Amino acid sequence: MRRLKTIVLSAAIGAAMLAGTVSASAEEVLRLRLNGDINTLDPISTTNFTIRNAAYLMYDTLFALDSNYEVQPQMAEGYTLSDDGRVYTITLRDGLMFHDGSPVTGADVVASIQRWGKVDGLGKILFSKLQSIEAPDDKTVVLTMNEPWGQVIPALGKISSNVPVIMPASQAANDPSEAVANPIGSGPYKLLPDEWVPGSIAVFEKFGDYVPRDEPADMAAGGKVAHFDRVELVYIPDTATAIDALIAGEIDWIEEVPADMLAFFEGADSAKPIAARQSGNSMQLVVNHLNPPFDDPKIRHALQWAVEQKPFLQAAYGNATDRYLECAAVFFCDTPYATDANTERVLNRDVDKAKALLEEAGYDGTPVVLMHVTDIPAHDAYYSVLKPMLEEAGFVVDDQPSDWATVATRRASKEPVADGGWNLFFTGWGFVDQSNPMTNVYVAGDCDNGWFGWACSEELQELRKQFAEAEDPEVKKALAEKMQILTHDLVSYVPLGQSFPSQGIATNLEGFIESPVPFFWEVQRTQ
Known part of the structure; x- marks a missing residue:
């Protein structure tokens, strides 16, 4: 079965390459499988990490x-x-x-x-x-x-x-909510628009006029030296198929390998899994405050009582306990602003309390729409755990399977559910985003101008302004704790633990930069 998947993938990659105008047969090519499809390359129009990761190939920053x-x-x-x-x-x-x-x-x-x-x-x-x-x-x-x-x-x-x-x-004159159609950057790799086929492949070539900085590469800083003629981002929805392709040498890197598939690499000399500790995420269940039933704070609190972290983490990572951590800290555990303040509802499941709150709120059985991502294994596992948990607590659930690219677009809708809106979806923000109160989207409280879910709190807005102006570390820490207390009361999201995913890497590559964001400009082959 695994060999059949590899053959199917070979045909898919071949078809995608034939769709382009340039043959890669005589060129040095790096093939990557990110978490999801590349349906846009405008990292201003979306916070989708898949798009962010791809965009770093072609854009640069001040x-x-x-x-x-x-x-x-x-x-x-x-x-x-x-x-x-x-x-x-x-x-x-x-x-x-x-x-x-x-x-x-x-x-x-x-x-x-x-x-x-x-x-x-x-x-x-x-x-x-x-x-x-x-x-x-x-x-x-x-x-x-x-x-x-x-x-x-x-x-x-x-x-x-x-x-x-x-x-x-x-x-840049384009509306930031609308993705740029034919993106142009100034980074080490250049997009080949004629070979970009959403749902299949996005192709970049080395930009000959790029001038790297003189300093050695150092995470996102320093000299960005492109060692490959081409970089191809190949969309492979099925992870087992992607792992087969990696072991067969048809692709070179996989962004995330589920714990239950690590055994696929046993006995393989061509590829290996590694724990990407710096790429740790906090998986979050994002709550839409605009649509019933979660426009009611009591029902949002019932949601907190209805779920618990460990079953989600076990579903995604099994017995690989080094890959996850139960944590309800808004600014990540083991960071300067970590605290356990106001985490009782988040860390302790109590179905009876959830049911009582639903009854008190007059919950009328309005279906909870889950935008169920199926092409990212950890997300798929989380949704499979979430649905029965919610139903046991008394929620009516409408589970709607989709791919991540579609969810990343649909989540921007503020429309009622009947008109394409939504209630809940999973996402994962990383350490570098969440540990800083200035970049953590869930403590903004920015209402209609905020991140998806549109949680609203003028008090949170004021606390963040005070944090930005404060200089005393103890004052900052106290403000961060207040933000966490308010955020868990507001329920802009439900934290479901931290994870440290495994990546799959071809053994004939070197130069991967340790970073919360995957960068590829230093990567090169050893043979």
Whole structure:
């Protein structure tokens, strides 16, 4: 059976390559299988990690984080800060070029940052404090703040969704809620649009005019050296098929290998699984506050009592206890802002309390629509556990199977369920996003302007403003704990533990960068 899947995949890859205009037979090709389809390559229009990961091949950023989580210049040569702490003057480095052959200018940077600032949580805060952003010439960008704010450069250097990538001003003029149709970047790899077939393959080629920084690669910072002629992102919905392809040498890397499939690698010399500790996620059940029944806070609290973490983690990771951790900390466990405040409803399942709250709220049997992702194994396992848990607690459940790309689009809908809306879906945010109150989407409380689910709390908004302005570490820690208490009462999401997924990697590759985000510019073959 496994060999048959490999043969089927070989045919699928061959068909996808024939769909393009360039033969890869004589070129050095890196083939990757990400979690989900590449249906867009605009990381501003979505927070989908699959799109973020793919977009890093073709886009670059002004600043980036190194392995010490310190911000370093990337497209920027550097910056100066005025004596009053309000004016940031950023100089672009030489040799920056877009994939269409045009130079990167200050005007492109301004337009790109403005587009990002309309959708990103931290970007919105930056622009609320910004007096002006302008490009006095092609090599310079000037940000003038209303008052000193120490998060300006960290905001421009954030490495996860939404990533403040730089694109041509003509594309940055597009509404950020609408994906750019023919994306153009300035990074080490260039998209080949004629070979991009959503639902099958996305193809990139080495961009010959890209000028890496002189420094060694260091997580998202430093020199980005492309060692392959082409990078192909192959969409393989079935994970067992993808593992067969990896072992057979037809692809080179798999983003996530389920615990129950690690045994597939036994006796294989061509590929191996590794624990991606820095790619740890917190799996979250996201709750839509706009649609019944979860527009009622009592029913949201009933949801918390209805579920517990361990069965979900076991379903996804089995006995591989080194791959997961029960945790209800909003800012991740084992971090400076970790706390167990207000976690009783989250960590302790009590079906009777859930039923009592449903009765008290007058729950009328309104179906709970689950957007059930089937092409990401861990998600699929989680939904399989969730449905019976909810039904036992008294919820009526409408489980709607779908792929991740479709869910990543549908989740943006604020419409009623009958018109394409939704109630619940699973997602996973990583350590680098969740551990910082300035980038954690669930503590924003930003109502209609917030992340999917649109949880609303003016008190949370105020606490985050205070956190951004605070300098005393103890004050920051106290504010973070208050945010967690309010977030678990608000139920913008239900945390279902932390996980450390396994990746599948061809043994003839080296140069993978340890990072919460997978980067591929240093990867090369050893033979």
